[in-house]
Amino acid sequence: MSLILEQILNGLQLGVTLFLLAAGLTLVFGIMGVINLAHGSLFMVGAYAAAWAAGRTGSYALGALAGLAAAALIGILVEFVVLRRLYDRNHLDQVLATFGLILFFNQGTAMLFGRQPLFVDMPALLSGAVEIIPGVPYPVYRLAVIAVGLLVAAGLYLLINHTRIGMLVRAGATNREMVRALGVDVRLLYTLVFGLGALLAGLAGLMAGPLSSVQVGMGENILILTFVVVVIGGIGSVRGAVFGALLVGLADTLLRAFLPGLLRGVMAGPEADALGAGISSMGVYLLMAVVLLLRPRGLFPAHG
Amino acid sequence: MARAAVEPGLRPLAWEMRGRVALALAFVLLAALPFVLPLLGAQAVVGLATRMLIYAIAAASLNLILGYAGLVSFGHAAYYGVGAYVVGILYAHWASDEPLLGLVPGTDQFLLAVPAAVIVSGLAALVLGALSLRTSGVQFIMITLAFAQMLFFLFVSLDHYGGDDGLIMRRPNALLGLNLRDDATMYLVALGALALYLLLLSRIVRSRFGRVLSGIRQDERRVIALGIEPYPYKLAAFVIAGMGAGLAGALMANMTRFVSPDMLHWTKSGEFMIMVILGGVGSLFGPVLGAACLIGLEYVLAGLTEDWQFYLGPLLVLVVLFARGGLSGLLGRRAGVGGSDG
Numbered sequence: 001m002s003l004i005l006e007q008i009l010n011g012l013q014l015g016v017t018l019f020l021l022a023a024g025l026t027l028v029f030g031i032m033g034v035i036n037l038a039h040g041s042l043f044m045v046g047a048y049a050a051a052w053a054a055g056r057t058g059s060y061a062l063g064a065l066a067g068l069a070a071a072a073l074i075g076i077l078v079e080f081v082v083l084r085r086l087y088d089r090n091h092l093d094q095v096l097a098t099f100g101l102i103l104f105f106n107q108g109t110a111m112l113f114g115r116q117p118l119f120v121d122m123p124a125l126l127s128g129a130v131e132i133i134p135g136v137p138y139p140v141y142r143l144a145v146i147a148v149g150l151l152v153a154a155g156l157y158l159l160i161n162h163t164r165i166g167m168l169v170r171a172g173a174t175n176r177e178m179v180r181a182l183g184v185d186v187r188l189l190y191t192l193v194f195g196l197g198a199l200l201a202g203l204a205g206l207m208a209g210p211l212s213s214v215q216v217g218m219g220e221n222i223l224i225l226t227f228v229v230v231v232i233g234g235i236g237s238v239r240g241a242v243f244g245a246l247l248v249g250l251a252d253t254l255l256r257a258f259l260p261g262l263l264r265g266v267m268a269g270p271e272a273d274a275l276g277a278g279i280s281s282m283g284v285y286l287l288m289a290v291v292l293l294l295r296p297r298g299l300f301p302a303h304g
Numbered sequence: 305m306a307r308a309a310v311e312p313g314l315r316p317l318a319w320e321m322r323g324r325v326a327l328a329l330a331f332v333l334l335a336a337l338p339f340v341l342p343l344l345g346a347q348a349v350v351g352l353a354t355r356m357l358i359y360a361i362a363a364a365s366l367n368l369i370l371g372y373a374g375l376v377s378f379g380h381a382a383y384y385g386v387g388a389y390v391v392g393i394l395y396a397h398w399a400s401d402e403p404l405l406g407l408v409p410g411t412d413q414f415l416l417a418v419p420a421a422v423i424v425s426g427l428a429a430l431v432l433g434a435l436s437l438r439t440s441g442v443q444f445i446m447i448t449l450a451f452a453q454m455l456f457f458l459f460v461s462l463d464h465y466g467g468d469d470g471l472i473m474r475r476p477n478a479l480l481g482l483n484l485r486d487d488a489t490m491y492l493v494a495l496g497a498l499a500l501y502l503l504l505l506s507r508i509v510r511s512r513f514g515r516v517l518s519g520i521r522q523d524e525r526r527v528i529a530l531g532i533e534p535y536p537y538k539l540a541a542f543v544i545a546g547m548g549a550g551l552a553g554a555l556m557a558n559m560t561r562f563v564s565p566d567m568l569h570w571t572k573s574g575e576f577m578i579m580v581i582l583g584g585v586g587s588l589f590g591p592v593l594g595a596a597c598l599i600g601l602e603y604v605l606a607g608l609t610e611d612w613q614f615y616l617g618p619l620l621v622l623v624v625l626f627a628r629g630g631l632s633g634l635l636g637r638r639a640g641v642g643g644s645d646g
Contacts, residue, residue, distance in 0.1 A: 035442045085625055091442055092376050093624050096581055099574045100620030107614035224453045224570065227446035235443055278461035285454035289435050292447070296438040 002136045007257045008250065013142045013211075015249025016149025020204035021222060022229040022241040023156060024197025030173035030236030031193050032087050037098035038078060039201055039226070040219025041105035046071035046202025047214045048109060051118045060123035067206030068199060075198020079191055087190070102220065110216045117213035145207050152200065153242055160238060169193060173236055225252070228284050232291045234298025243299060248284050255280035334495055338488035350487040351559075352603060356596040357494040358555045361501050363579035363591035365548025368505060370577065371586030372514065373541050374521030375437075378445050379452030380549055380576045382432070383425040385568030387550030389459060390421035392471040392563035399474065414479035414558070421554035422547045428455070429546020430539070437538050449570060456568040470564025477558055490559050497555060498592070501548055506588055508544065517541055521586075549576075578620060 025039050049070035054063025082101065086094045122141050129137040160166035168189055171179045180186045205219075212218070229248050233240025260276030267275070279286075291299065338350045362384050369375040394417045397403060397410025404410060411417050432451045439447055465471050476484035484490050508514050519527045520534045527534055557563045566572070575598065583594025605612030 029442060035445060082621055082625075089624075091445060092370070092577075092581070092585075095376065095378065095445060096574075096577060097621045097624040099578070100617040100624070102617070103613040103620070104617030107611050107617065111611055111614060220570065224450060228450050231439075231443055231446050231450065235446075274461065274463055278458055281457040281461055282454045285450055288447070288450060292435055292438055298443075 002133070003257075005133055005136050006138060007253055009138055009142065009146070010257075011250035011253035012246065013145050013149075013249070014253055015246040016146050016153075017204045017208055018222070018226055018229050018249055019149055019153060019242055019245035020200045021226040022233065022245050023153075023238055024200045025226055026230050026233070026236055026238060026241050027169065027173075027193055028197050029230075031169060031176070032083075032190050033176065034083060034086055035091055035094050035098070036083065036197075037095060037223065038101040038105065039197070040221075040223030041102055042071045042075050042078075042198045042201040042219070043205040043208075043222060044105065044109060044214075044216070044219035045074050046205030047209045047218065048113060048118070048205075049202075050206035051120045051209050051214045052113070054120055055118075060121070063120075064206050067209075068202050071202020071205065072195050072199040075201070076191060076195045078198075079194040083194065084187075084190070105219075106216050113216075115216060117215035118209075119213055120209040122210045141210060145211075148203070148207065152203070156238060165189075165192070225284065228288050230298075232288055232298055234300040237298070237300045240298055240300030248287070251287055252280075252284050255283040259283075331495075331499060335492065338491045347487070350491055352599065354487065354491045354494050354559055355556075356599045357491070357498050358552050358559065359576075359579060359599055360592040360595040361494075361498050361555070362549050362552035362576055363583070363595045364498075364502060364505060364588075365545040365552070366576045367580045367583075367586065367591045368508070368517075368548070369538075369541050369545045370580055371590070372509060372521065373517040373538060375538060375542065376445050376577075377436075377448040377542070377545070378570070378573050378577065379432070379436075379448035379450075380545070381568050381570065381572035382452035382455045383429050383546035383549035384553040384556075384572065384576075385459065385563075385565070386425040386428050386455065387421040387553030388557040388563040388567050389465070389471075389553075390424045390550070391417045391477065391554045391557040392473060393465055394420060395473045395477070396465065396471060412475070412477055414477035414484070417477050418551065418554045418558075421557075422550045425550025425553065426543050426547040429543045429549075433539050433542035433546065437535060437542065449573070452568060452573055453570060456565050456570070459565045459568060466564070468565065470562060470566070473557065473561040473563075476561055484558055494555055494559070497551060501551065502588060502592070505548075509588065513537065513540070582623065 021039065021043060024042075025036065028034055028036055028039070046067040050063040050067030052063075053066030054060050057063070078101065082097060086097055126141040126144050127139075129139050130143070131137050132143065158166075160169055168179060168184055172186075172189065172193075176186075179189075204222075208218075208222075225248065229241060229244040231244075232247060233242070233244025259280045260273050263272035263276045266272070295301075337353060341347060341349050341353075362380065366377065366380045369377055393404065394410045395412055397408070398412045399410070401410075411420075432448075436444060436447045436451060459465070460468055476490075479493070482489050482493070484493065509517075516527065516532055516534075516537050519530075519532075520537060524534055553563075553567060556567070579594035579598050580591050581594065582597050583590030583592065601616070602612065605616060609615070
């Protein structure tokens with residue numbers, strides 16, 4: 001029982017990380033109509049900048065600040081130099097140009113930091129474990145990640161539903177042309193939204209640093225999982241991103257943790273392990289297939 | 305530029321003839337290449353040229369859905385990898401002499417393994433395409449990518465077939481007493497396969513089926529209004545493209561005598577797309593040009609610097625931003641022959 005609770009918390013933590021990425025991706029698509037493959041690179045930039053600054057200064061907080069700043073600045077720079085020219089292009093051009101950006105960022109990072117993964121120490125304040133549920137000691141850091149993610153989700157909700165900028169964002173997602181026609185400075189809005197998305201991706205990256213190794217290509221592994229989230233949740237919908245991310249995070253973690261064990265009850269050990277590993281690594285994609293069969297536009301379609 | 309407006313079907317006969325003569329000439333020149341290159345002391349280039357031909361098959365197959373039907377599939381490497389793995393797995397079972405799942409005997413025969421690879425990758429494309437094509441636009445891009453990643457993880461988890469490390473074939477498949485280890489032989493086999501596949505594609509593109517695909521790209525709603533249901537057409541094109549990629553994978557497995565999950569990696573799908581774009585979307589020979597160009601560029605850049613991707617990436621961005629229509633667009637404009645439609 002306690003093991004299940006622990007894995008549920010792990011699933012929540014992965015879900016929260018996915019949400020931070022999916023929110024940016026889905027907002028950028030919803031408003032600018034751009035598919036940005038380089039979103040995962042911003043995740044990586046956040047993680048590397050935080051790891052580097054934390055290593056230099058010995059302070060996790062300074063590292064976190066550096067990660068956020070680097071991701072947001074590079075995000076805005078990328079929007080200014082490349083993405084801005086892609087808004088009116090078709091998806092194919094967007095995919096290729098941002099694929100080029102991925103090659104650039106990955107190789108650039110490898111040139112700067114080498115191919116060896118970096119490891120980041122946990123901040124001392126958050127390094128222990130607590131028993132929030134009696135009998136289940138759980139790392140404080142992971143709880144903090146979950147808390148930050150939920151806070152960001154709440155903050156985004158307020159921002160989008162109760163502020164003027166949020167109103168423009170919603171209006172932009174519904175009808176871009178109309179917002180432009182009403183005299184809103186769309187360029188500024190686009191840059192802001194893109195910067196916000198980059199910031200969230202950087203936040204996810206810097207928080208993931210101490211949990212997994214920081215390495216080249218980390219952005220793309222999680223980016224593809226984020227795509228699954230966005231497809232399941234419904235593209236362009238932040239609410240869909242929340243539910244999709246939690247669903248994918250929980251499903252992925254629980255399948256990996258328990259499927260081999262369950263299968264071992266029915267078949268021989270090594271075969272069960274192999275089959276279990278195979279199915280659980282494909283699990284979220286199968287989940288996506290099922291959602292698609294039932295609801296081709298995702299669980300929470302953004303328009304209509 | 306007036307000629308550019310002429311539809312391919314309505315082209316004057318002289319044009320048609322001239323095109324055919326040029327094609328036959330190009331084919332003969334290409335076929336002579338493996339015998340000419342060693343005379344120039346460039347034996348090693350034969351292997352490089354073979355890779356270009358094999359990748360050209362994969363790129364041409366992607367072009368059918370991407371260029372003609374306008375379906376941006378970002379998971380094409382999946383079918384390429386499945387084709388390669390079918391050859392590899394059949395070979396492994398032939399070598400160990402135990403049937404696959406206790407039913408299917410393994411084989412090292414090219415004429416059995418390669419068609420099997422084509423069929424299995426076609427089936428994979430049928431299943432995944434049937435699901436993916438329920439969506440469109442950006443979702444379609446994401447889903448094809450995600451399903452390809454799913455197959456990638458599937459092969460990584462198959463420890464029995466090498467898992468992460470992949471599967472080594474001790475020998476290439478046996479084909480009518482030919483020695484596929486020989487560079488020139490492998491090259492000619494790949495060239496023959498490419499020629500046949502391009503011939504098939506040219507027939508498809510000119511058929512009614514091909515016209516419908518083009519119509520779907522230009523305006524899907526109009527196609528529907530004409531009383532044509534697009535889904536079966538898209539799915540059929542997706543399967544044909546998947547089979548082409550499977551053929552390319554099966555040939556590559558024979559050439560390198562090695563298959564690994566890397567062949568299904570998403571960057572491979574990206575490379576296929578680059579080849580199509582570089583060569584020019586929706587032209588029959590564009591992808592061939594694009595494949596040759598990208599492989600050549602990678603070869604040259606990799607020879608100059610270890611960090612070639614650092615330079616290739618921005619180059620790609622520039623191509624997308626400033627060179628629309630790709631290489632064949634540029635060449636075509638110079639020669640005064642434009643694409644068949646805008």
